[in-house]
Amino acid sequence: MALTTNHKDDFDAEKIKNSKEMLVPAEDSDVKLKTFNNSLNILSHILIGCTVAISVLYTFREGTMSATxxxxxxxxxxxxxLMAESILSLSPHNSWSSSLKLVHKRRAHWILQILGSGLAIAGSIIIYMHKTVHWNTLHGQFALVAVVFTCVSFINGLSSLYAYELRRFIPGILSKITHILFGTVAFVTASISLCYGFDKRSFRNWSTSEMADTFIAFTAIFTFVIIVNPLIVFFDKTVKSFRR
Structure with a gap:
């Protein structure tokens, strides 16, 4: 879930270094706060890499490639x-996208969004077709919420991307606010579902209970770091919309 911007909107990732839309408000001269922001971004990338890596290793453990x-x-x-990087791509502190122009950040955002949504939905369909009983666990229930909001956020993202062109039919601020909200819900519930996945007996037996708890903590930390900025933007835009 993620942020989608338009060149006609007030939000400009290149011009918000002194606004509340940063992870932590800071001035260019404040090296400590800039370092803190950059450190959080680097930490989130490291935790994402570790979490994805252990999941891939678990998937390719000894045995045949099953639907699960x-x-x-x-x-x-x-x-x-992909979705995590899609959200981070719009952050002014993101390591690989901070030097890009806004139009290129937006392009990277929706490309990652399309790829991530496609993989996630495909993975959900595969397990749905494989199982006979559905959504009887917290893992499955949060996964269902994640898929629903992923689809809604993806569709809503189109109206947010073309907010200026569709302003006669849908208020631009409304499409952007709802896109942020739906995307955040999708990403958070997906992370919660993953945490319940790490808590499954099969994963704990393959790794250890300590390792499972570690990756649950990793997922919680990078999820929190990633969604702080979108939530700040969400509340900031919501307050501004009521003041108009």
Whole structure:
């Protein structure tokens, strides 16, 4: 879930270094706060890499490639890698996209969004077709919420991307606010579902209970770091919309 911007909107990732739309408000001269922001970004990338790597290793453990294993790798790559990077791509502190122009950041955002949504939805369909009983666990229930909001956010993202062109039919601020909200819900519920996946007996037996708890903590930390900025933007835009 993620942020989608338009060149006609007030939000400009290149011009918000002194606004509340940063992870932590800071001035260019404040090296400590800039370092803190950059450190959080680097930490989130490290934790994402570790979490995706352990999931891939678990998927390719000894045995045949089953529907469950395909579900794991597609959903983890879709949600925790591509969608996470899609959200981070719009952050002014993101390591690989901070030097890009806004138009290129937006392009990277929707490309990652399309790829991530596609993988996640495909992984969900595979496990749905494989199982006969559905959504009887917290893992499955949160996964269902994640898929629903992923689809809604993807469709809503189109109206947000073309907010200026569609302003006669849909208020631009409304499409952007709802896109942020739906995307955030999708990403958070996907991470919660992954945490319940790490808590499954099969994963704990393959790794250890300590390792499972570690990756649950990793997922919680990078999810929190990633969604802080979108939530700040969400509340900021919501307050501004009521003041108009």
């Amino acid at each position: 294993r395909m579900h794991i790798i597609l959903c983890v790559l879709g949600y925790q890698l």
